[in-house]
Amino acid sequence: MAQIGWAIDLERCTGCQTCTVACKSENNTPMGTNYRDVAFVDSGSYPILHRLFVTMSCNHCEHPACLASCPVDAISKDATYGVVLIDQDKCIGCKYCIFACPYGAPRYNGATKKVEKCTFCIHRISEGLFPACETSCVGRAIRHVVVFSPSDSGASAPAGFADAGMTIPSIRFVHQGDEAVQQGDPISV
Amino acid sequence: MATKTSSARPQGWLDPSLSRRSFLKASSAAAALAATSTLFRPRPAEAVTTGGLPADPIENDGDIVYSVCLQCHGGCGIRAKVKDGVLVKIDGNPYHPNAAEVNHRLAYTTPRADSIHTLGSVCVKGQAGVQTLNNPYRLLHPLKRAAGRGAGKWEVISLNTALDAVAQAIAPYFQKTVASTSLTPAQAAVAADAANYIDTDFPELGGKANQVVFSPGRFEHGQKEFADRLLRYGFGTVNYRHDHTSICETSHHVAHALMYNGKDHLKPDIVNSEFCIAWGANPLEANFPMQAYSRKFMTFRKNGGKLVVIDPRFSNSAAVADQWLPIQPGHDAALAMGMINRIITSNTYDAAYLKRPHAGAVNPGGETTFSDATYLVDTTANGGAGAFAKSGSGNEQVIDAATGNLVEKTASDAGLLDPSDTQLTTAGLDPATHQTVFQLLAAEAAKHTLAEWAHLADPTDQVITEAVISDLADQFTAHGKKAGIEFYRGTVQHTNGTYTAMAILALNNLIGNIDWKGGMAGGGSHWHEVDDKKAGMINLKSDVGGTKQSANGIQITRVGKEYEGDAPNLFAADGYPAKRPWFPFAAFGNYQELLPSIGDQYPYACKALLSYSNNQPYSVPATRDMAIEILKDEAKLPFHVCFDYEMGEMASLADIVIPDGCYLERYSTPHVAPSILTKTSGFRQPVVGSYDRTKKGWEYPYSHPLSPDIQMIEDLIIAIAHKTEQITGQPWPGIGDNTFSGSDAPDTDGKRIDNAGDYYEMILDNLRIESGKPANNDEIRAKGGVFEDDAAAYDADGVHVAHRWGGQVHFFIDYKPAINSYGGASLVATRNSMDGSHHTGLPTYIDPEQDMRGNSYATEGSGTNAFKLLTYKPVFHAQGRTIINPWLVDLMPDPMVQMNRVDADRLGLRTGEKVKITSTHPGPYSRTMGDAADPFLAFRARLEVTEGIRPGCISIPHSYGHWQMSSQSREVLLPSGVTETVAGDASRAAGVSSSPVTRLDTSVGVYYPAAPQDPVGGSAAFYDSFVTVAKL
Structure with a gap:
């Protein structure tokens, strides 16, 4: 099984939250249930201030804490891409996964009373297309990596990012001078 | 792929029982039945997406329409995905330069069929355009008022x-x-x-x-x-x-047009720039086209470019800057004049450039423009505003640097910028009454010391000091032509907007950066849709x-x-x-x-x-209550028809509303902004x-x-x-x-026009013929326009942009600029219609806190709980209409009034507290906003205490504080004879707007005053009002 993952260049993130809304439009999520969010990390005091934008969704971990926490085995890793999915027919809405995930990825849907989350737009990547957050990213900060190396897990992560050793999230951050990931890799179907 | 995933959810959209498709089917069926009540029974916005839906289906060629966004004025090409006649998703047109950067954008020759799986981007607002079309409250039929204007009672006609x-x-x-x-x-x-x-x-x-x-x-x-x-x-x-530009940034355009003979907009070629000041501008959130411009700014930062943001509010742009300077709002020209002072006294301006007096002068530097810096001015003319000292044949004159003689500008390859009294006398001029434009600018900048300019720009002496001005000026001049200043409405929507803009433009002119790669660019512009070129x-x-x-x-x-x-x-x-x-x-x-x-x-x-x-009562500062009164006055306004797709504040006061x-x-x-260098x-x-x-x-x-x-x-x-x-x-x-x-x-x-389609077919003919690119008009429709490829952005010489402006730069406005429809005299020869005084011809610092008759109202800001009132646009809103997009509102559902922690501590205020905001100007129509007496926005103002705003200022986001836009219920008499009440959606009324407490200028008008405004450019002043803030 290959593992698809994220390469996020925070130096290109403009904080616009287009990814959040593009995901809503693509995945038709209800109000208040966002698969991808942008965190605004403010520090300092007037007039010396700092703000970091961090875009974050499910990291489709190698060892997903959500999967381990699920009492009804509703959560699985997809065999083709390693995408973590929640079976909506099995989910009982107990929210254990929400508490278990170090990244806050699973989201409760008040209408269905179940938990859902980022699917890496599996309906698009399985057609060779890119996820909605990536294609919409104004600053070109969000990229996917078709074959994500676990050894890159959490690389160059911003302060406050949960210890990657716990679940081996399929995400790395691109830093100054690391221009390897300019465009998302082609996805072969 | 797993068979059951979170994307496998039941059908439903507006209602769990209705898919988007079936909703639209239901609505159009209802329309065919001539306005049954179904059309006037919208649901709250929160219900627009209720969850439990599958992801969008995959698209193919037949599902894609390339068009252009208008969620803001950026003009970004869009890729609308329409499944079975229903718009389901919006992305960027991959042929359009706003939507795709170099190495990603498709060449215009790429066949449309090959474009379908290449997606351009469109910003957060553009994404939400799906909800603009599928807006359950939109007007579907003409309405005629069934009671007094503004009564909220209508009849379908x-x-x-x-x-x-x-x-x-x-x-x-x-x-x-x-x-x-x-x-x-x-x-x-x-x-x-x-x-x-x-x-x-x-x-x-x-x-x-x-x-x-x-x-x-x-x-x-x-x-x-x-x-x-x-x-x-x-x-x-x-x-x-009569369109909206004066509430946007008109004095920015007018200042450009005055200094660049009608060319009204330049932008930095940011990707090749080494140093940029974003001054009263917020390219990551509110400039345009926001998505392309912000992306280019991030590339500029990646390339090592240095960014300084001047803005009293800590914006997303400030967050990615090297330096944030929260200036005293409206006093930007003090900083600009201080920088001019420093640049001139330290000789860091581009003297070789400034000495060139005409286009034909010898040109070792490869300049495409020249300036009036060496032209001589008789300072006694026009009541002291000055005038060019012209030759007997009516031409401007310079002192030729080679001979020391007074000659017509075209007879010299280089003029003296700063002639001594002796040189002036030798040239036959009286030094007491004659100086060059450069000398006048230097004198204007020398009216204050750097320390004094710094104190005017920042009376707290905390963020802008003499050292900061020197450093900023030195950085700006340390990159040759590869530096530039982006400024927009923050600097110009003031009573002094035009002169502030001219002071900032003068900085660009001092380094002569126009048309240079990495400098200021006029953009690729467009082909002509309506001219016979x-x-x-x-x-x-x-x-x-x-x-x-x-x-x-x-x-x-x-x-x-x-x-x-x-x-x-x-x-x-x-x-x-x-x-x-x-x-x-x-x-x-x-x-x-x-x-x-x-x-x-x-x-x-x-x-x-x-x-x-048109939504004047909402969007024009200081206008709400006055506009409502005027629009209700049937004697003064016998007939008012409003064309709009929503029951906005203006529509609510019309006699007839047509959808x-x-x-x-x-x-x-x-068209697109000059941040795009290709046609x-x-x-x-x-x-x-x-x-x-x-x-x-x-x-x-x-x-x-x-x-x-x-x-x-x-x-x-x-x-x-x-x-x-x-x-x-x-x-x-x-x-x-x-x-x-x-x-x-x-x-x-x-060749006749009987409908819109005929007219636009001729426009496509014009675009096709002038560009010579598309084979036929269908190709324009198929690709959403005509676009030059990226290779056309830069000149083959490697140092200039390809689409050059190439005109004359004017520091002193004693000529008749090529401004729309204007046939009058030069700026220095015209007078202020309120007092007959001549307009100044040079960039200058003017105190913004004065009315149209020059009366200072600075004392209105002297109270201990008085604040300067500011507004801003968050990236996920445009100015007036995005309140109808629930996805955007949900990013900030509870907008607040921002105040610095120091002020809040002093006043004992905390985040989340309700406040009332009162204009300190006791004029007519001024309100206390937020308290029970406010007719529309009662109890809606809440405070956010933050580090990210200059003390002494409060800031309110645009787009909120509507009192119409279907936030209120309305009664509609249907053709069936049934009267329906359309319930309002409270989320449309979230937050407050600054309009009701912006100061009115009561020094103008017979009966009605006006928003404070710039007497030259005509900008409405959004940021020159004082208010008090108190706990409710």
């Missing part, structure tokens, strides 16, 4: 009935134009067309046709030219288009058949005209001050003067107002519905999936023209049998 009423209201004024506005009153009284004058005592006002006023708030290219064509040349009103193109702008009207006289807002020279009889009657101010240089209109001028009937009365996508399509349901040809002509076209070109405008050619009454404004105007022809028996030039004159007159090749 047919489109024919609505347009008949418009034609009846305007027909008495149709073609009531006059041959001359320069007759004396005695001559006018006996002229053949005497009956057509508004008032023969004041012939300058023109004909009665001018009493019909068209005011589109947001109007796009294509639409603009069409309305001009029919209303100006067909109907004959000089009030053919090339053989085979058609003049759609002004070639009309029949009796072409020459609309003349004074626009009701008195823009583009000089009080004394253009209105001699009014001037003789009233003298100084004028009853309301005149704006000879406000080339882009004056939106905030429109309603108070109607209210004051100055300079004449308005008989019929046609407003389109408009949203931007996804119309044609137009949007770009986007084509906006409907993404849903169908258009039947065999129908005439009054036969309603557009078939909209929601309602047959949603037609394009061009067709509605044609229908009004048709009905007016029937009433008056006179043909309306510009359409039908009278479409064109002369050799283009309608003939067998079908």
Whole structure:
């Protein structure tokens, strides 16, 4: 099984939250249930201030804490891409996964009373297309990596990012001078 | 792929029981049944997406329509994904330069079929356009008021009935134009067309046709030219288009036009820049096109470019900057003048550039522009405002650096910038009365020391000091031509906006960075949709058949005209001050003067107002309560029809409201900002519905999936023209049998305009012929426009942009700039209509806290709980209409009033507390906002305590604080005789807006004051008002 993952260049993130809304439009999520969010990390005091934008969704971990926490085995890793999915027919809405995930990825849907989350737009990547957050990213900060190396897990992560050793999230951050990931890799179907 | 995933959810969208498709089916079926109550029973916005839905289906070629966004004015190409007639997703057009950067954008020759799986980007607002089309509250049928204006009671009427009423209201004024506005009153009284004058005592006002006023708030290219064509040349009103620019950034444009002879917009070539100042501008959130510009800024940062952001509020742009300078708002020119002082005294300006006095001067540096820096000025002329010391043959003169002689500018390769008294005397000039423009600028900048300038820019001496100014100036001049300044509305929507803009532009001019790669660029611009620039193109702008009207006289807002020279009889009657101010240089209109001028009937009365996508009561500062009063006054405003797709604040006060399509349901040809260096002509076209070109405008050619009454404004105007022809028996030039004159007159090749489709087909012809790129018009439709490829951005010389401006830079405005419709004198030769003083010709610092008569009101800000009131646009909102997009509102559902922690601690205020905000100016119409007495926004103002705003300021985001936009319920009498109550959606009323507590300028007007404004450029001042904030 290959593992698809994220390469996020925070130096290109403009904080616009287009990814959040593009995901809503693509995945038709209800109000208040966002698969991808942008965190605004403010520090300092007037007039010396700092703000970091961090875009974050499910990291489709190698060892997903959500999967381990699920009492009804509703959560699985997809065999083709390693995408973590929640079976909506099995989910009982107990929210254990929400508490278990170090990244806050699973989201409760008040209408269905179940938990859902980022699917890496599996309906698009399985057609060779890119996820909605990536294609919409104004600053070109969000990229996917078709074959994500676990050894890159959490690389160059911003302060406050949960210890990657716990679940081996399929995400790395691109830093100054690391221009390897300019465009998302082609996805072969 | 797993068989059951979180994407495998039950159907449903607006309602769990209804898919998007079935919702639209239900609605259009209902429309066919002639307005059954289903159409007026919308659901709350929160219900628009209720969850439990599958992801969007995968698209193929037939599902994609390339068009252009209008969630803001960026003009980004979009890729609309339409499944079974329903818009489901919006992305970026991969051919469009806004939507895709170099190495990602498709070449124009790429076949459309190969483009379908290459997605460009579109920003957060553009993504939410799906909800603009599928807005459950949008107006679907014409409404006529069933009670007093603003009472919220309506009756559904047919489109024919609505347009008949418009034609009846305007027909008495149709073609009531006059041959001359320069007759004396005695001559006018006996002229053949005497009956057509508004008032023969004041012939300058023109004909009665001018009493019909068209005011589109947001109007796009294509639409603009069409309305001009029919209303100006067909109907004959000089009030053919009052649009919104003066509440946006007009003084920015005017300052450019003054200094660059009509060129009204430059932007840094940011990706090649090494140093940029974003000054009162927020490229990551609110500039345009936001998505392309912000992406280029991030590339600039990646490349090691240094960014300084000057803004009293800590924006997302400030967050990615090297330095944030929270300046005292409105005092930006003090910083700019301080920098000019430092640059001149440290000799870090580009002297070789500034010495070039004309285009033909020797040019070792490869400059494409030259300046007036060496021109000599007689400082005693124009009441001390000065004038160029011209030769006997009327040309500007310089002291030639080689010979020391006084010569005409074209006789010198280099002039002296800073001649000594001896050199002036030797050249035959009196040093007491003659100086070069450069010397005058230096003297202006030397009026204060750096420490004094710093204190004016920041009286706290905390963030802007003498050292900061020196450092900023030194950094700016340390990169050759590869530095530039981006500035926008934050610096110019002030009473001193034009002069502040000129001071900032002077900084760019001192390093001579225009047309240089990495410097300032004029952009790639566009091909010409309505001009006959090339053989085979058609003049759609002004070639009309029949009796072409020459609309003349004074626009009701008195823009583009000089009080004394253009209105001699009014001037003789009233003298100084004028009853309301005149704006000879406000080339882009004056939106905030429109309603108070109607209210004051100055300079004449308005008989019929046609407003389109115009929301003055909400969007013009200081206007809310005054606008409501004027719009309700049936004596002052006998007729008001509003074309809009929502029941906005303006529509709510109209006699008749006619539904408009949203931007996804119309044609137009949007341009892009100069941040795009390649030629770009986007084509906006409907993404849903169908258009039947065999129908005439009054036969309603557009078939909209929601309602047959949603037609394009061009067709509605044609229908009004048709009905007016029937009433008056006179043909309306510009359409039908009278479409064109002369050799283009309608003939067998079908050159006639009977509907919007005909007109836009000719526009496509023009774009195709001038660009020579598309094989046919279908290719333009298929690709969403005509676009130059990225290779065309830069000159082969490697150091210039390819599309050069190449003009003269003016520091001193003693010439007649090529500004729209302006035929008057130079800036220094014109006077302020309120006191007769001459305008200053140089960049200068002016205290912003003064009214139009020059009275300072700075003391209004002296109280311990007084604050400067600011506004801002978060990235996920545009100015006035994105409240209808729940996805955007949900990113900040509870907007708050921002205040610095230091101030909040002093006043004992905490985040989340309700506050009331009161104008410190005790004028009429000023409000206490937020408390129980506020008629619309009671209890809505809540405080956010933050580090990210300058102490002494509070800031309120735009887009919130609506009191209409379907936030209130309305009663609608249906054709069935049933009266329905349409419940409002409370989320549309979230937050507050700054308008009710912005200061009014009571020094102008007969009865009605105005928003504070810039007497030169005409910008409405958003940021020069003081308020008090207190716990509720």
